[in-house]
Amino acid sequence: MKLSQAKRDYYRKKAKKEGYRSRAAFKLSELVNKYQLIQEGDYVVDFGCAPGGWLQVTSKLVGAEGRVFGFDLKKVDINLSNVYTYVLDVTSPDALNFVKKSVVYEVDLILSDLAPNIVGVWELDHARQIDLTLRVIDMVPHLLRPGGNCVFKIFQGRYLELVRDRLKEMFEKVFVTKPSASRKESSEVYVVCLSFLG
DSSP, rough: OOOOOOOOHHHHHHHHHTTTTTTTHHHHHHHHHHHHHOOTOEEEEESTTTOHHHHHHHHHHTTTTTTTEEEEEOOOOOOTTTTTEEEOTTTSHHHHHHHHHOOOOOOEEEEEEOOOOOOHHHHHHHHHHHHHHHHHHHHHHEEEEEEEEEEEEEEEEHHHHHHHHHHHEEEEEEEOOOOTOTTTTTTTTEEEEEEOOO
16 A cells, blocks of 8 residues: 555544544644634634535634634535535635625635546646635635635646735735645645735
């Protein structure tokens, strides 16, 4: 068994054992711990929230006073009292209005774990994933409070620098990182953005 396969199996089993819906929960937990992203009472938006692993992590961390709003193309049923889920296509013209109506308040953290349906043509998959990410970045000024944080999953490729440069104009600090629960051969990285300039 290859090391990457062993690692994937380890996190899959760990997720099952700890009751998480996906091993992606460990990616977020690592980022939250490293960058101090969530406080109790925070309001969080999670784009691309299916199957719900990130919702479970954030629900615990924001506590009873906090709220988590999950959006995905797929319906996500999750029985957590501080979590609200909605079906949304971020490419739809009305996406921002729908999110604003659902969330109402400015939020403390925006998470984006969006990925397109993979077709296997790398340039195309990368471009489509970047397009989804940019849709969320366009929403940031309308949803995030000044000083708030963001995490974006991004497929590595020619447009990564473009996205990072844009985020550097919006946030005090921007880091590109790969959590240990990510497969080594996977092209995904996470861009962590701290302290929105508003």
